[in-house]
Amino acid sequence: MTDVILVDKNDHEIGVEEKIKAHELGKLHRAFSIFVFNSKKELMLQQRAKSKYHSGGLWSNTVCSHPRSGEDIKITVHKRLQE
Template sequence: MPITSAKGRSADSDRRPEAADDAEPIMLELVDEDGRTIGTAEKVSAHIAPGRLHRAFSVFLFDDAGRLLLQRRALEKYHSPGVWSNTCCGHPYPAEPPFVAAARRTGEELGLAPALMREAGTVRYNHPDPASGLVEQEYNHLFVGTVAALPDPDPSEIAETAFVTPAELDALREKYPFSAWFMTVLDAARPAIREVTGDAAGW
């Protein structure tokens, strides 16, 4: 299971910055328990305990051997820094379709486009982050797909990447911390993952 460090690719200058003191505030969609939009909130404020329920997405991409692409979040991230997590996760801008947001952020963070990406349902969760004290209250749209190219990650977002089998994932989880939401979104996406990767991949 090779782990690849992010190199010196600079962030996409055309995208809105995720965090900067002089940047326009990043706004999220607030939703009700059924996923209906009820308003907006600034990104960090939506995560301050006890958290406000907001729209999010999680992406799981697999190579042609059925291995899952993981990322280790950059140490500079304001939330859950330095932990391993799924291929990509984030928040749509207000009124941005989750599928569009998922494809956009996959390109921005990992420098690649999925060969295939499909919807895999939704999951609602409440996960405090012990390290930061922030809380993930999310209505999360799940996406599963395949990728043919190697990632070229933005080092301001991602420290390392790895393609893993289920057994390698188990070993990695025993050795390193993962995001608080990782197993929740992985378990929710498993039916779609099995359809995409086939039984032999073992997911």
């Protein structure tokens, strides 16, 4: 499973936790959202898979994910945009 970076209210890293467990327990963790617009200023949305445990089937921002521990955020964002 994927771990997320746990943070305090000031975004200081305080540990890691399994993503599903962090979501279930409402633990504060790092995440990011990307909004992609075309030349007509239209927002590209995604519909989350119905099988997702979190917000399955709902429409969402273009990309949402979590940075990996020790990985540069710019690299993580670029990877998610390519997926």
